[in-house]
Amino acid sequence: MLLWYFTGNPARLVQNAGGGGQDVIYQSHHARNVSEQTVHVLDTEKSWLSTTSLRLSLSSMLAELSSRKMGLHRQKKLPAAAVNSTSAFGISINTPRLDRNIDRQDWIPQMILAPSTSVEDQATCFFFGNYISGTEMLNTCGNYQYVYAIYANQTVGIPLRQAVTAIGLAGLANFWSAPNIMAKANGAYCSALRLVNSGLGNIEEAKSDQALVAIILLGLYEINTSSGRRSMKSWTEHILGATALVQLRGKDSLSSPLGRNIFVHLRNGIVRIPILEILVVDSENIQIASCIQRHTAVPNSITELTKISLQYESPVEAASTKLGLLITKHAALRASMKEPQDYENTPSIIRSLQALDQEYLEWTHALPPEFISTQVPVSEGARSKDAYGTHYLQYSSIWIASIWNNYRCARILANELLLSHLSHSRNNIPEIDQQPYENILDTTITTLHTLSNDIFNTVPFFLSTDTNEAPRALAGNLTLWPLYLASQTSGVLDDVRRWARERLRYIANTMGIRQAEPMVERLTEALDSEVRVLGDSVAEVSMKEAL
Template sequence: MVFHGKPSKACAECRQRRTKCDLSKPSCSQCIRANRTCPGYREGLIIHDESEALWAKFSSGTGQKKDGSPPRTVSLTRDAESTSFFSYSINDSRLDRDLEPKSWVSSLISTPAISAEDQATSFFFGNYVAGREMRDTCGNYQYLSAIYANQPVGIPLRQAIAAVGLAGLANFWKAPSIMAQANNAYCTALRLINTGLGNIEEAKSDQTVVAILLLGLYETNTTNGARSMKSWTEHILGATALIQLRGKKSLSSYLGRNIFVHLRNGVIASCVQRHSAVPKSIYELTKFAMQYETPVEKASTNLGLIVTEYTALRSSMSSLEDLKDLRNLVASLWDLDIKYLNWAQNLPPEMLVTPVPAPPASRGKEVWGEDYHLYNSIYIAGIWNNYRCARILNNELLRQQVSSLLHWGSPLNPHEMQTEQGAISYENILHIAISTISSLANDIFASVPFFLSTTTQDAPRALAGNLVLWPLYLAAKTTTATTNVQIWAAGRLGFIANTIGIRNAAPPYAGYAKEVELVGAEAGSGMEEAL
């Protein structure tokens, strides 16, 4: 008997269009919205006749496939210029840069006596490397398919991947012995990377930069609190230095751009959390890379450029001296909020959000509120939540500064601010900021089912869990969040920690043991520190 993988539960129309199916009966919401007939849902067990394939396998004495193509081989070779560096390559004439990772990962699963490294690699690709829906997008680990298809993969990268994979298995099975293996793989990767940094070409290589990013992911998944934040930041800063060495030349390739965008997103997030400005070199490389981007990628980049402005503004706040400076800060934050709003109103059609009424039985459980959101991919859903988080931070800071202005400047004169839209009172600005925060937080809550649903097409669970972890935490810590929604958010964080196995979700979840209080690694001790 051959296991072909768990078949999708989605209806045929949703599978063909690669959209999320909510499995409603008698017709799913996607089909109802598109005014088409829903064909219903197939059985979970599908029987395939493997007789012909089995006969062909045993009839061939040479191991050649029926189409005459050579069999796939994996070879282990020693680098001629180094006595301590090994690499392996995949030899298959049909492999190209668009290699689908699941095709070779599944072959690992079916091979007897699988090594721990291979099992960890399989786990990593199955949980972090997106499939077809995200193949043409930047900023996530899908570029690893191209590396494995086109380059001999060195030990540092292999060990970094194994470390993350083993950590995921250890968290899932709650197995300290596997976590010890993960730590050994992490230390091996770190030691080899540090050794390789002495060679400038090796230091600038794709695999070195990616391995460092993976070590940061390992820290996020295995530790919590200040240590996780500090270690992750160190890895991000290290990779940033290497990206600067690589320069603009590396951005002309698909792989180089993907690696850069992935790192850039981490740099921006780190700068937001540390209240520091994004380095000028990252800004310049970002502007240069835009000429190669798709409309969706440009939308993501434009959002990042607005956040870059926010980091510069936030880093300058230590120089505030009087009410005039405070008024100028409020005006700048207001202008940034207008830029965020304009960004959201001028997106390509494929980034539109589809609200769907939630089944009554799911409300307060998988879904918060009366509806949830559907997106074309978790990549697009992630961009939307990045926007919501960035704008929440901007409006929380705006709310704080306006409150201070009203308190320190009482009676305030002038009591209003001049904008391009006309004069607006500071009291009204405060009201708008609070209302905006509430609306954005509710939109994040509505996105959670899409990330955590088991029916989301081609969405690796750990990748989806990592993408929604920080937005969910932030939304639950806003000034407008109620106790009930915080309890619901804690339950979703518990699902991410216990079912998906991301340890960084555990501290916020555990914080509800006695009272409703989120305490997480990603934002210090709360929203005030996050700002």
């Protein structure tokens, strides 16, 4: 393998020799005073990777690193004070979830800060309070718990620290409406990206846990600070870069709990967010669920790594992995179609989609007890605001709830496609032959209604219950796309869409997750329009327009 990386001079690339057959090339480009990094991943053995392009967009010119030393220390725990801090501050990992009618300033997690606490330390505190799940989940794959493990047990490098700082500063800037803090966030982001780029010149560093995590966090920064097409495109490109590093790391990285946790989270991100988007990149990509939308099959290497990870996983983690493998099968079906409206093969497609839907349903019948939900009554005062209906669904953790919503989103997309083909068939065959299709159509409509309602009923658990397990910003990120998809599913009433729009507005304005803004705009436009668009499906077209 030849590993190329950007060294600060756009005209200069440094070549390092290694093993394998893959080239990773970093280049620098400048346009309209915005610096961009481009990564081309070239694989001589697999055509699906031959045109992959990763564009890591910067929101400002690269900032110089602060000369302040953070103080690197190894610790086994991260109790009240964060590692690598120059001043003492405390943070409760088990911070309360969002309260109703909360002010922005009150939304910040409770912190015990010394008067001299730097803004960078406050940013780190914000990140841990909002993205690290409760202590009872620290050994569970699926979210950002591995960052806790790295801070507690490793000497944390500057690139990862800068990425954490960037996310924390962006959160503080959003809630305090402070442009000066956002400027610091942009500087930290640019610094982290530059350092990651330079670190890729060393193959061992490129394969490290911290390099991979830093890139994942840079993608999270894009989601939180940008809206619309650029945000999702930039997130996708960061994930493409992270996925390339996963392949470079190989199966050996799955044998350690930390490496496996990082892989599972990356895989869950691949399944969770791209399944709800129509990607706008031109190149082939290797994300599992996005392949459903792009009509491309999932590369065998990603599938094989997923299967290898199963042998190390707990029953809960294995359930998530098996869902990912089902979505891989879903992607293969879409890849086999010339286009979503491949009506020449409608009978065969209907049979395949019915079989796939049955497999999704069977997945729910073999889940461990941790996946059981309970119905919680909603007070009259909270109805039509925090919840739509008389009850909401409560789970053992937000990770379990997000896995359920991944399942619902995937199954909604399958049933929307099935609905499209059933509707076409009903309109193009003699009336005497329509009854079998009518029966399937009724079942499909009922399934879509149930799945979308179940997503709506998870929203209070993520956003506005009184329990204290879920970090706040993480809960908003996990709610965002499932809620939007459910609101655009066929048959959803306008009153429910209005409620969903206000929940998305809450995520955008109060939680500061800017990717929700175009979703609010799209829902407003759809509610104002008397014409419903029918394309790939109501949900898919709406998601495409939101991007």
